[in-house]
Amino acid sequence: MVKRALVVLVSLFLAGTACAAENGGSIQIKGSDTMVNLAQAWAEKYMEENPADFIAVTGGGSGTGLSSLISGSCDIAMSSRNIKEKEISLAKQRGVVPFEIKVALDGLAVVVSPLNPVDRLTVDQLAGIFTGRITNWKEVGGKDEKIVVLSREVNSGTHVYFKEHVLRGNNINSREEFTPNALMLSSSQAIADEIAVNPSAIGYYGMGYISDKQKAVAVADDEKAAYVEPNIENVISGKYPISRPLFFYTNGQPQGLTREFVDYALSKEGQDIVVKTDFVPVKK
Amino acid sequence: MRKLKEFIIDKLIFICGLASIFFVILIFLFLSKEALAVFKYVSPVDFLAGKRWYPISEPAQLGILPLIFGSLMVTLGAAIISIPIGIACAVYISEVAPSGIKEFLKAGIELLAAIPSVVLGFIGMVTLVPWVKRIFGLPTGLTALSGSIILAFMAMPTIVSIAEDALYSVPKNYKEGAFALGATHWQTIYRVLLPAASSGIVAAVMLGIGRVIGETMAVMMITGNAAVIPHSILVPVRTLTATIAAEMGEAVVGSEHYFALFAIGIVLFIISFIINVSADLFLHKRS
Numbered sequence: 001m002v003k004r005a006l007v008v009l010v011s012l013f014l015a016g017t018a019c020a021a022e023n024g025g026s027i028q029i030k031g032s033d034t035m036v037n038l039a040q041a042w043a044e045k046y047m048e049e050n051p052a053d054f055i056a057v058t059g060g061g062s063g064t065g066l067s068s069l070i071s072g073s074c075d076i077a078m079s080s081r082n083i084k085e086k087e088i089s090l091a092k093q094r095g096v097v098p099f100e101i102k103v104a105l106d107g108l109a110v111v112v113s114p115l116n117p118v119d120r121l122t123v124d125q126l127a128g129i130f131t132g133r134i135t136n137w138k139e140v141g142g143k144d145e146k147i148v149v150l151s152r153e154v155n156s157g158t159h160v161y162f163k164e165h166v167l168r169g170n171n172i173n174s175r176e177e178f179t180p181n182a183l184m185l186s187s188s189q190a191i192a193d194e195i196a197v198n199p200s201a202i203g204y205y206g207m208g209y210i211s212d213k214q215k216a217v218a219v220a221d222d223e224k225a226a227y228v229e230p231n232i233e234n235v236i237s238g239k240y241p242i243s244r245p246l247f248f249y250t251n252g253q254p255q256g257l258t259r260e261f262v263d264y265a266l267s268k269e270g271q272d273i274v275v276k277t278d279f280v281p282v283k284k
Numbered sequence: 285m286r287k288l289k290e291f292i293i294d295k296l297i298f299i300c301g302l303a304s305i306f307f308v309i310l311i312f313l314f315l316s317k318e319a320l321a322v323f324k325y326v327s328p329v330d331f332l333a334g335k336r337w338y339p340i341s342e343p344a345q346l347g348i349l350p351l352i353f354g355s356l357m358v359t360l361g362a363a364i365i366s367i368p369i370g371i372a373c374a375v376y377i378s379e380v381a382p383s384g385i386k387e388f389l390k391a392g393i394e395l396l397a398a399i400p401s402v403v404l405g406f407i408g409m410v411t412l413v414p415w416v417k418r419i420f421g422l423p424t425g426l427t428a429l430s431g432s433i434i435l436a437f438m439a440m441p442t443i444v445s446i447a448e449d450a451l452y453s454v455p456k457n458y459k460e461g462a463f464a465l466g467a468t469h470w471q472t473i474y475r476v477l478l479p480a481a482s483s484g485i486v487a488a489v490m491l492g493i494g495r496v497i498g499e500t501m502a503v504m505m506i507t508g509n510a511a512v513i514p515h516s517i518l519v520p521v522r523t524l525t526a527t528i529a530a531e532m533g534e535a536v537v538g539s540e541h542y543f544a545l546f547a548i549g550i551v552l553f554i555i556s557f558i559i560n561v562s563a564d565l566f567l568h569k570r571s
Contacts, residue, residue: 060533061533063533063535063536064533067536067537071537086536086539087536090536090538145423146423147423148423148424153509153530153531154339154340154530154531155530155531155533160340175341177336177338177341180336180337180350180510180511180512181510181512181520182510183424183426183508183509183510183520184508184509184510184511184522184530185509186504186505186530193409194424194426197414198417198423198424200423200424201423201424
């Protein structure tokens with residue numbers, strides 16, 4: 001929360017000073033909360049090397065970023081999910097052509113309290129827990145306790161990704177939904193905090209938020225497959241089943257400063273920053 | 285010249301007087317314009333009585349019954365907690381407390397009113413929520429009860445200060461008359477002062493409830509936001525206000541989700557309108 005507020009403040013400040021710059025340009029980046037820290041790290045390094053340019057980064061959620069791109073109020077939208085058909089057609093109506101660039105990967109960790117004896121689950125069991133078919137920990141080898149399901153709010157790209165890829169198993173005709181009993185929390189940090197104090201809770205978020213107070217469970221595609229821990233090697237190799245690409249969207253092919261910044265993010269140096277902020281690089 | 289001045293001032297005050305009504309009508313019209321579009325996608329009955337709220341699915345399921353019940357449950361809980369305590373507090377301050385304590389209490393209550401709701405929500409999240417979980421042995425402390433307790437804190441200053449004003453403005457001779465007839469202090473309060481101040485006290489309660497039902501930030505932080513119809517006060521709920529606040533950022537402008545959020549706004553508007561009108565009717569019946 002505090003971190004996000006700071007990012008917003010810093011970017012507002014930068015946006016304000018940007019007008020004062022004479023030679024350099026300025027760009028606005030907006031979108032996924034998952035990616036705010038990463039984009040901010042890129043922006044800081046980039047501005048160190050190019051003091052004339054200003055890059056403002058704000059969060060708000062993937063949907064927020066994409067709708068700003070469509071309405072023309074940002075240059076790059078960060079998104080932790082693919083753009084929807086509906087958004088593309090809305091963009092075309094306004095003369096915006098979304099151009100997709102994959103900038104990093106993220107492993108989605110499923111987390112429980114360290115006090116919870118369960119430390120491995122299959123994707124099918126996860127789907128059962130989050131849709132409400134499985135409601136007691138003893139059904140998946142834990143204590144006789146009710147499962148408290150935690151989820152992000154619907155404005156989160158993480159929420160949408162988890163629904164489509166875990167609950168619905170990538171099947172576009174599936175109608176599975178989160179159980180209505182799921183607690184909807186407004187940030188990944190709120191989920192991490194609740195997991196830390198609640199031994200019967202289960203939640204999900206980007207790998208970057210795992211600390212000593214949460215335990216990431218190993219996940220397997222099905223019972224016969226190996227259980228895989230969420231870490232950088234397993235996400236790069238594709239062994240970990242719940243990983244997703246993170247995108248930048250621009251209006252058409254990136255031009256000028258936007259292009260330079262995207263190139264920087266994809267450079268060796270940019271991808272090193274990806275590793276430092278606990279995400280997974282697109283190129284090794 | 286003087287006449288002209290009088291005329292201008294007269295009309296200016298007239299316009300200011302109408303302004304509030306004018307704004308309410310404008311807000312209502314704007315809300316309606318955006319909200320009515322949702323009924324192209326879902327019938328009013330399915331919207332108000334539907335039990336599933338999945339706004340971003342294809343096709344979207346837009347039933348707000350769980351949200352209405354969530355709001356009502358939290359508000360009812362807060363009312364049950366804050367009304368007796370608030371009125372008792374007002375009676376104590378206006379009738380019983382010695383003047384030193386009286387000033388001290390009044391300052392304290394004003395201070396309580398000044399705490400921003402997000403701070404109360406934060407305090408609730410780190411202290412009250414674990415406490416509710418432990419005492420009732422629940423799977424999670426993010427429940428309607430936690431929300432009700434925090435909202436009771438927010439309604440209390442309104443109830444106390446307005447009810448205290450109402451008690452204070454009861455004519456002195458009522459009290460003196462009661463004493464002269466041999467009534468005890470408690471009998472005087474219970475049989476004379478409270479009935480005499482009842483219209484003001486009802487107004488205090490209604491304003492307190494009005495604040496509770498419109499509160500957003502604190503409930504969003506501590507009620508868990510699960511869109512199910514609550515069967516007790518010890519389960520998570522999702523309120524109308526929290527739904528608008530949490531989802532407005534994502535809703536694609538012009539989608540059924542966007543219109544549905546405006547329609548929720550209308551529902552809230554109508555609920556607070558009913559509360560105000562019933563308070564008014566009650567006051568007029570009394571006088």
